[in-house]
Amino acid sequence: MSSRLDVAPPSEPTDPNQPDVAAQGAAISATKESLEDYTLRFAPRSYRKWGAGVVATSALGGIAYLADFSIGANIGMAHGTTNALLGIAVAALVIFVTGLPLAYYAARYNIDLDLITRGSGFGYSGSIITNVIFATFTFIFFALEGSIMAQGLELGLGIPRQIGYALSTLIVIPLVIYGMKVLSKVQVWTTPLWLVLMVIPFGYLIATHPDSVGDFFAYRGENGDGGLSLASVMLAAGVCLSLIAQIAEQIDYLRFMPPKTRENRVSWWRAVIIAGPGWVVFGALKQAIGLFITVYLIATLDPAAAATANEPVHQFLGVYEQMMPGWLALTLAVVLVVISQVKINVTNAYSGSLAWTNSFTRVTKTYPGRMVFVIVNLAIALLLMELNMFDFLNTILGFYANCAMAWIVTVATDIAINKYVLKLSPKRPEFRRGMLYAWNPVGVVSLALSAGVSIAVFFGAFGPAVQPYSPIFAVMIACIATPLMAIITKGRFYLRRTDDGIDLPMFDADGNPSGELLRCHVTGLSFERPDMVRSAEDGPGGEPQYISSLALATDRTGRYVLPAQPKSV
Numbered sequence: 001m002s003s004r005l006d007v008a009p010p011s012e013p014t015d016p017n018q019p020d021v022a023a024q025g026a027a028i029s030a031t032k033e034s035l036e037d038y039t040l041r042f043a044p045r046s047y048r049k050w051g052a053g054v055v056a057t058s059a060l061g062g063i064a065y066l067a068d069f070s071i072g073a074n075i076g077m078a079h080g081t082t083n084a085l086l087g088i089a090v091a092a093l094v095i096f097v098t099g100l101p102l103a104y105y106a107a108r109y110n111i112d113l114d115l116i117t118r119g120s121g122f123g124y125s126g127s128i129i130t131n132v133i134f135a136t137f138t139f140i141f142f143a144l145e146g147s148i149m150a151q152g153l154e155l156g157l158g159i160p161r162q163i164g165y166a167l168s169t170l171i172v173i174p175l176v177i178y179g180m181k182v183l184s185k186v187q188v189w190t191t192p193l194w195l196v197l198m199v200i201p202f203g204y205l206i207a208t209h210p211d212s213v214g215d216f217f218a219y220r221g222e223n224g225d226g227g228l229s230l231a232s233v234m235l236a237a238g239v240c241l242s243l244i245a246q247i248a249e250q251i252d253y254l255r256f257m258p259p260k261t262r263e264n265r266v267s268w269w270r271a272v273i274i275a276g277p278g279w280v281v282f283g284a285l286k287q288a289i290g291l292f293i294t295v296y297l298i299a300t301l302d303p304a305a306a307a308t309a310n311e312p313v314h315q316f317l318g319v320y321e322q323m324m325p326g327w328l329a330l331t332l333a334v335v336l337v338v339i340s341q342v343k344i345n346v347t348n349a350y351s352g353s354l355a356w357t358n359s360f361t362r363v364t365k366t367y368p369g370r371m372v373f374v375i376v377n378l379a380i381a382l383l384l385m386e387l388n389m390f391d392f393l394n395t396i397l398g399f400y401a402n403c404a405m406a407w408i409v410t411v412a413t414d415i416a417i418n419k420y421v422l423k424l425s426p427k428r429p430e431f432r433r434g435m436l437y438a439w440n441p442v443g444v445v446s447l448a449l450s451a452g453v454s455i456a457v458f459f460g461a462f463g464p465a466v467q468p469y470s471p472i473f474a475v476m477i478a479c480i481a482t483p484l485m486a487i488i489t490k491g492r493f494y495l496r497r498t499d500d501g502i503d504l505p506m507f508d509a510d511g512n513p514s515g516e517l518l519r520c521h522v523t524g525l526s527f528e529r530p531d532m533v534r535s536a537e538d539g540p541g542g543e544p545q546y547i548s549s550l551a552l553a554t555d556r557t558g559r560y561v562l563p564a565q566p567k568s569v
Contacts, residue, residue, distance in 0.1 A: 041549045042111045042431070043255045044528040045515040050256060052264060056271035057191060059253035063246065063279045064194050064343035066312035066336075067144045069290030071397070073310035075239050076291035079232040080221040084291055086228075087236025088284050091243070094405075094475060095280040098412040099247040103276025105415060105429055106251040107268070108260060109530075110513055113248040113411075114358050115431035121414040121443025121482060123493065124362070124436040129447065130407045131359040137245040138352030139377050140400060142169075143384035145341045145348070150385065152313040152337030156330050165385040168341055169378050175342070176349045176374055190339050197336040201319035202289050205296055208322075212296045219295045231468040235398070238458070238471045242397035243283060245404040249351045250279055259512035293319060313337050352377035365556040402458055402474045406450035409478035410443050417483045418442070424491030428506075432533050433552040434561040435500060440493040446481035450474050497565040501534025502546065522551035522560065535560045 050058075076084040105116050113134070117127040150164030159167070205212050220227065254276055260268045290312070297309040297318045308314040313333055320329030356373035360366075418425035430436055454474035460467045506529060508514050514529040521535060527548040535547040537560060547560050555561065 041531050042109065042115065042513065044110075044531070045259065045513065046528070048110065048256050048258055050258070052258060052267045052271035055253055055257050056275035059250045059275035060279060060282070061191050061343050061347075063250075063282055064191075064340045065141065065145050066148050066340045067141060068243075068283050068286035069293070069312040069315055070144075070148065070310055071239060071243075072287030072290035073294040073315070075236040075287075076219065076294065077222050077310060079229075079236050080225075080227070081217055081219040081291065081295065082228050083232035084236050085288060086233045087238075088240055088287050090233065090237040091240030091471075092280045092284040094237075094241060094409075094471075095244050095247070096277040098244065098408050099250075099277030099280065100273070101412050101415040102247055102251060102408070103254055103272050106254045107257040107272045107276070108511075109429050110255050110257070111429060111431060112255050112354065113251045114355065116251075116415075116429055117407075117411050117443070118436055119426060119430040119494065120411045121418070121425065121440055121446065121486075121494075122411075123438050123440035123444070124431075124433055125438040126440055126444045128359045128362055129444070130411075131355045133403050133407050134245055134248050135352050135355040135359070135377065136400065137248070137404060138348045138355065139381040139384065140396065142345050142348040142352070142377070142381035145345050146381060146385050147388075148312050149337055149341035151311050152334045152341075155313055155317070156334035162386065165382060168345070169382045169385075172342065172345045172349050173374065173378070175346045176353070190343055194336070194339050194343065197316075197332060197339070198286075201293065201316055201323075204323055205293070205319060209296070212292070212299075215299055216292050216295045219298075234468045234471060238398045238401050238468070240284075240287065240401075241405055241471050241474075242401035243280075244401065244408050246279060246283070247277065247408065248355075249347050250276055252347070252351045252354060259508075259510060261510050261512075290315065312340075348381075349374050349377060361553050365554050367554055398470075399455065399458060402454040402470055403451050405471060405474040406447050406454065406478050409475050410446045410450065410482050413446075413479050413482040414443065414486070418486045418491075422483055422486055422491075424486040424494075426494055430495060432500070432531075432549045433555075434533060435495065435497050437493045437496045441489055442482060442485040442491075442493065445485050446478055449481050450478040453477055497562060499565065500532075501544065501562060502529070502532060504529055506530055518546045520548040520551055521545040522547055522555075534562060536562050 072084065072088065075087060079087070102113060102116060106112065109116075114127050114131050117130050118124055122130060146165055146168035147161075149168040150159075150161045153159040153164040153167065154161050254272065257268065257271065258264065293315045294309045297315065301309070301318065309318070316336055317329055317333040320332055323329065324332075353370045353374040356376060357368070357370050360368065360373070414425050419427045425442075451474065454470045454477070456462065457466055457473050458470035502518070504514065504516055504518070506514055516529040517526040518529060518532045519526050520532070521537075521539070525548070527550075531549050532546045533549070533552065535545040537545060539545050552560060
């Protein structure tokens with residue numbers, strides 16, 4: 001659907017058959033897709049013009065963040081190399097396994113993780129909770145990356161950190177305005193230079209200082225007591241697992257995958273796996289490299305310089321200075337930091353705006369526009385930077401990990417077990433208002449139990465001996481509670497209706513969402529079949545009328561929502 005459609009402003013209704021003005025105006029506003037980028041609904045076939053490779057490259061551009069280098073350094077300094085590497089591996093395994101079904105659903109059905117979550121155990125309103133969890137992820141990591149950029153600007157240009165925080169926030173706004181159209185170009189164009197600047201220092205150390213490898217594996221942490229310990233491994237894994245929600249940002253790109261066909265199935269699956277759960281392989285490598293460089297700097301620099309070895313700009317500068325003149329080393333270190341920060345923070349700002357807008361619209365039935373929440377998300381991130389969150393990184397990420405794991409593992413379990421094994425959850429995703437119950441206890445209760453218990457464990461409610469194992473509690477409780485709740489409720493709270501009142505098939509012969517167009521009687525615009533539902537209001541002659549999920553989302557009175565379908569006995 002083109003953003004250039006000429007739409008007459010809605011007029012005041014003069015009879016009950018006239019469309020609701022509020023729903024009409026808000027829905028028309030949300031159809032300005034050049035700015036809104038399909039915030040509230042699935043990505044239609046007419047918009048998805050990119051090849052699988054371009055989508056995958058764009059998605060992987062979103063993991064260019066340098067926080068991994070800092071995370072790896074911090075957990076290694078706290079627990080030693082062996083425990084850190086095992087913790088990284090444990091976290092990567094959990095993230096990959098849980099991310100695979102989510103990435104597949106996003107790419108196959110062209111919907112974001114919020115829309116997946118609605119039909120995978122949470123209900124139309126229940127996923128508002130998980131949207132807030134995800135939005136929190138985006139501003140925490142925006143603040144973390146912004147802090148790293150401010151460190152680079154201070155070191156390279158002498159800009160005070162407080163001003164650097166503001167600059168790192170403002171620089172992404174022009175880039176994030178136009179959504180996927182601009183983000184795909186930014187990510188593709190900057191990736192080659194970013195890869196070169198990141199890989200060269202690691203390769204240089206391996207080639208010129210082979211003894212650094214032995215020092216790396218022998219490193220036992222700052223206190224020298226980093227011998228193999230299951231508790232230390234799980235503490236390290238808990239910090240790394242805070243990144244589990246990154247799959248939601250990958251999905252914000254993967255939803256624009258082209259239809260899967262017999263001809264492109266190999267490239268399609270390759271792109272989904274690499275850019276979906278496969279992001280964690282690259283993330284784990286960056287964490288290990290960050291620790292490797294840090295150990296090298298701690299061993300070779302004076303104590304004052306080694307004190308900043310967990311800051312990515314100092315990590316790369318320390319190696320670059322051994323390879324080239326100081327002025328060039330400093331320049332390249334700052335360039336790497338800026339490119340990395342821009343690549344990830346345009347994604348953080350973009351994904352956060354989608355999450356906040358979705359939640360706000362469902363709560364208030366009004367649509368303020370995605371750009372409003374770009375600003376809101378950036379303001380929160382800037383506040384965190386000014387409060388110096390970088391100094392409390394392990395604690396912040398360790399706490400957040402429990403909430404994120406509870407959500408992601410619950411949805412992944414619903415897809416893998418409740419849909420495909422128990423067959424109590426509808427296999428094909430549903431996200432439209434009226435088709436779903438507002439709340440589904442399967443996901444909501446599982447999330448509450450998993451997050452509640454694991455957070456209590458994290459803060460020591462069950463004693464210090466159990467405290468390191470909060471990630472295990474988060475994952476195991478979500479894995480058990482999700483199918484158990486589906487069995488207890490017999491799957492009754494997934495679908496409010498099984499019939500959307502439209503005779504046209506939802507999917508084409510290849511199983512992809514149909515591109516057939518239907519006219520929305522509220523907005524007067526045409527939308528693709530998967531976005532449409534029969535309206536509760538028939539036309540003047542009793543003929544059926546159809547309404548888009550956009551217009552339904554802003555229907556304050558519920559006049560267009562179909563009644564619940566009677567339960568079969």
